[in-house]
Amino acid sequence: MSSDPAATTAGRREWLGLAVLALPTLLLAIDLGVLYLALPKLSEDLHPSSTQILWIMDIYAFMTAGFLVTMGTLGDRIGRRRLLMIGATAFGIASVLAAFSSSAEMLIVTRALLGIAGATLAPSTLALISTMFTDEGERGKAIGVWMSCFMAGTALGPVVGGVLLQWFWWGSVFLLGVPVMIVLVIAAPKLLPEYRDPNGGKLDLLSVALSLATILPVIYGIKEIAHDGAGLSQLSIVAAGLVVGVIFVLRQRKLANPHVDVGLFKFPAFSGALGMLLLGPAVMGGVGLFANQFLQMVENLSPLQAGLWAVPSALATVASAMYAPALAQRIRPGYIVSAGAVILAIGALVLTQVTAESGLATLVIGMTLVFFGFGPMASLGTELIIGAAPEEKAGSAASMSETSSELGVALGVGILGAVGTAVYRSEIADTLPAGAPDAAKDTLAGAISAVTDGGSAVLTAARTAFTSGLTTVALVCAGIGVVLAALAASLLRRVGAPEPSAETETEAVEVA
Structure with missing residues (x-):
């Protein structure tokens, strides 16, 4: 991608500010995984019902996805640094309350x-990254x-959670967020600029x-499909959300200062x-859903061991996501x-x-390749979304990027x-x-809980059937990868040419 000649080069303050912005990102990712490890101890202490366990596990991602668009637009209007500090403070307080929850309802x-x-x-x-780094x-x-x-x-979530x-006690996994948010609130006024849309309106x-x-x-319906299958009620919930979505889009077209542009x-x-x-x-x-279950329920690894075997794939994503922007200075991002x-x-x-x-070896190699291939898509795709939006709409664009990713994960699961x-x-x-327990007919987890003999014919059959499910999902994912390759080559083929002609320069200005 070519750089804007009018853009200014970032200095020491901007790069230090990036380190501050990276802290909550790292924390949020860790927080997504540690609760799975804490669930057994948490259940012994709070005695939640099966329904409450599902809500404890799902409500965090559910509410995050639901409020992303609103928070992105709100930050554009009241100030992005201001909203970040408010959110960090609220996150720290809620982390303490979660750590010391005395009932399932409170948690x-x-x-x-x-x-x-x-x-x-x-x-x-x-x-804020779009404000701090104006050079593409x-x-x-x-x-x-x-x-x-x-x-x-x-990748660190299962490892850190296992150590803690x-x-x-189980509440310690929530207290990880407190020191991080304290550092963010203290450092933000000194290192991060404030920006708000001067014409944002109410x-x-x-x-x-x-x-x-x-x-x-939509998120709730998809999660219900994951738990109970695609019944009429689940599909109706998703359809109702999509209908409201059409009304939402129609309203945005009429507003002078839309919620989403x-x-x-x-x-x-x-x-x-x-x-x-x-x-x-x-x-x-x-892939993550089935790979993690395979590691723990087919290979019989502990959560910590499974997390360690997942580290190579996460490191592969880090490497490709980090290197892709530099490579995009010489090769079109679409390619x-x-x-x-x-x-x-x-x-x-x-x-x-x-x-x-x-x-095990085949799984780790396959996961590493899948995650390595996803890295450029994640970093360059996000940069294209942020770069395409006007400065005053960067928060709204960022929220759309995150919402799309959250919906994608929910669809995958x-x-x-x-x-x-x-x-x-x-x-x-x-x-x-003959005589196998009914629980074994639904899921591998049900088979394991119903059968205590690790070498039984029931578990052998269940693990083989689960592996067939994994390989079928992998085949579907391979097809999606081919579709993604075609979409990227087609839709992004003219974006960010290393040496643009007059025609492509005009298009690049329109995109940016």
Whole structure:
């Protein structure tokens, strides 16, 4: 991508500010994974019901996804640094309350508050990066660092959680956020600039309500599909959210100061990047769901061991996400993203060769290739979205980027999870020995909980059926990778030429 000759070079303050912005990103990623490890100890202490366990696990991501668009727009209006500091303070307080929750109900409420507070952090940090780094090359590197911190946090979550839970009680996993937020609140006024849209106007409360009524039902419906299958009620909830979404878009077109600038979708780079940040995370969600279960329930690894085996794939994402912006100074981003999608597809094809008997090495190699291929898509796609938006709309654009990714992960877990489960149930019905417990017919987890004999024919059949589900999902992901490669090569083919002609320079100005 070419740099804007009028842009200023970032100095020491901006790069130190980036380090401050990276802290909450790292924390949020770690926070997503540690609760899974804490669940057994938490359950012994608070005695939640099965429904409460689901809400404890899901409510954080549910509320974060629902409020991202609202918080991105709010930051543009009241000030991005101001909203970041408010959110960081709220996150720190909610973390303490969650750590010392005395009941399942209290933990659900505090997790919901954490999700709302967390929704302020990602769009605010990304929008501030666009303010601090006006040079396209430097902005791309900064977003690569931001994205790498998120992926590193994803890998570190199980490791950090395992260490904490070995020495402390379950609430310690929530207290990780407190010192990070204290540092952020203290350092932000000194290192981060303030920016707000001078013509932003008042926040349209009806748009806020419509955005929540769009995103929350869609996310909730997809999660219900993941848990219970695609029944009429689940599909109706998703459809209701999509209908409200149409009303939301129609209202935005009429407002002088819209909640979301739908006019940005006329740029192929913007809409194409959003689409890739929907499909790419869907692959990550589906692969991650089945790979983590394979490591723990087929390979019999502890959560900490499974987390350590996931580190190579996370490091591969960090490496490709960091290097892609520098490579984009010489090669068109569309070609880089397309090549990454091809690598992702190859990695998914490697995963189709995993077996229940000797699948660990194949699984790790396949995951590493998939995650390596996703890195350029994540960093360059995010940079294209932020760069396409006017300065005053950067927060709104950042929130759309994050919302697309959240929806993508939910789609991957929900739809691909349903595909893998259907394959499991179809195959297990033909291979289960007579007298096998009914729980084994639904999921591998049900088979493990119902059978104590680790060498039984039931568990062998269940693990083989689950592996078939994994390989089927991997084949679907390979197809998605091919589609992503074609989309990137088509929609981004003219973006960021190293030596643009007069014609491509004009288009680059329109995109930026």
